Amino acid sequence: MQESQERPEVAVIGAGPAGLMAAEVLATGGAAVTVHDRMPSPGRKLLMAGRGGLNLTHSEPLEAFLDRYGPARDRMAPMLHAFPPAALVAWAEALKQETFIGSSGRVFPRALKASPLLRAWLGRLAGQGVALRLRHHWAGWDAAGALTFAAPEGPVASRPAAVVLALGGASWPRLGSDGGWAGLLPGMVPLRPANCGFAITWSPVFRSRFAGTPLKRIALSFGGVTQRGEAVVTEAGIEGGAVYALSAALREAIATQGPVTASIDLRPDVPAATLARRLDGPRGGQSLANHLRRAGLPPVAIGLVQEALHAGAAAPLSALVKALPLRLTAPAPLARAISTAGGLGWDAVDGRLMLRDRPGVFACGEMLDWEAPTGGYLLQGCFATGMAAGRGALDWLGLSAAERS
Numbered sequence: 001m002q003e004s005q006e007r008p009e010v011a012v013i014g015a016g017p018a019g020l021m022a023a024e025v026l027a028t029g030g031a032a033v034t035v036h037d038r039m040p041s042p043g044r045k046l047l048m049a050g051r052g053g054l055n056l057t058h059s060e061p062l063e064a065f066l067d068r069y070g071p072a073r074d075r076m077a078p079m080l081h082a083f084p085p086a087a088l089v090a091w092a093e094a095l096k097q098e099t100f101i102g103s104s105g106r107v108f109p110r111a112l113k114a115s116p117l118l119r120a121w122l123g124r125l126a127g128q129g130v131a132l133r134l135r136h137h138w139a140g141w142d143a144a145g146a147l148t149f150a151a152p153e154g155p156v157a158s159r160p161a162a163v164v165l166a167l168g169g170a171s172w173p174r175l176g177s178d179g180g181w182a183g184l185l186p187g188m189v190p191l192r193p194a195n196c197g198f199a200i201t202w203s204p205v206f207r208s209r210f211a212g213t214p215l216k217r218i219a220l221s222f223g224g225v226t227q228r229g230e231a232v233v234t235e236a237g238i239e240g241g242a243v244y245a246l247s248a249a250l251r252e253a254i255a256t257q258g259p260v261t262a263s264i265d266l267r268p269d270v271p272a273a274t275l276a277r278r279l280d281g282p283r284g285g286q287s288l289a290n291h292l293r294r295a296g297l298p299p300v301a302i303g304l305v306q307e308a309l310h311a312g313a314a315a316p317l318s319a320l321v322k323a324l325p326l327r328l329t330a331p332a333p334l335a336r337a338i339s340t341a342g343g344l345g346w347d348a349v350d351g352r353l354m355l356r357d358r359p360g361v362f363a364c365g366e367m368l369d370w371e372a373p374t375g376g377y378l379l380q381g382c383f384a385t386g387m388a389a390g391r392g393a394l395d396w397l398g399l400s401a402a403e404r405s
Helices: 017-028 044-050 062-067 070-082 085-094 115-127 180-184 204-210 241-245 247-257 272-279 288-293 299-310 317-322 377-397
Strands: 009-013 032-037 099-101 106-109 131-134 137-141 147-151 154-158 162-165 188-194 214-222 225-233 237-239 260-265 324-328 339-344 361-363
Touching: 009 017, 017 032, 017 115, 017 162, 017 377, 044 115, 062 070, 070 377, 085 099, 085 106, 085 377, 115 131, 162 377, 188 247, 204 299, 214 241, 214 247, 214 299, 225 241, 237 241, 237 324, 241 247, 247 260, 272 317, 288 299, 288 317, 299 317, 299 324, 317 324, 361 377
Parallel strands: 009 032, 009 162, 032 131, 162 361
Antiparallel strands: 099 106, 137 147, 147 154, 188 339, 214 225, 214 260, 225 237, 260 324
């Protein structure tokens, strides 16, 4: 490695997973790295993800894994081949964060939270000489081409040898990424909600009774694709894992044609013929709710069937249970989404993730134009693009393989 006084200075802007991974790659490769973040502490969205167990990645075969990135698959594939799920697991375990594979194939740290991993990671970065500048809000470049920051001590300018932008998307803005950087860069694809819920016009009675109620062991279908899992009724509509998995297709369909209808199978494990025998005959004086209980439906599912009937659905009860229509009118606001679609377009960066119009400036993480479902694909994509940007910056700086060892 070069002597410290000769190490090229690199600024990383954003202290989330992508930015910290880029910082680690750069420091290991011989750069003097300073990470800037607008928030008072690093990794806030990573810590939020840890509340759900910190789903780091997924154990499915890599080719199937790559398909989860949809239209960005070909762009993401080289980076995910270079840093695949197995490499992420090895990286975490090198930080003494043992992992395990859950029943769904998702990979988690044994601690089931992010704070131990983040503490160990920050400790390793500090040992590598990585400096952390918090409450430094990047404001772009000045007329002389220097980076400018609004900092507690006042305006700060910096002229590093290279820059890695890891600015995040625009979901959960209170955690630090609000998309305010979008106007500072060319080649932007509009930011849109991803892994989001959708608005449904519930009746006041249904909303007041069931908002916040989970829908367990259901299957949601749209556009010929069916996703099994769970969802949650909200005051505004519906959200949850099964919804998130279809959210890209739902969002795009609504954008082009207005409200769309998805269908929900409330008893996916029960054959339609069985439900027909239980539900489509005479009720024998029973109330509708008691009759539907014969199909093993919980109160929220019974409420959904009643909503459909009140809206004019004419199908037999068994058909409604197997394919209950849900009219989705709009995606949830971007601030409430799990992640962000859109961002810096792929044509704006080269194969090293360097901005074509700003040599020496690289981009990574959620600010790039890719999206993926929950299940480990989001974090894996952030880590892999962060590593790619760090390696790209090392290559641009001319740091040799020998200097990286």
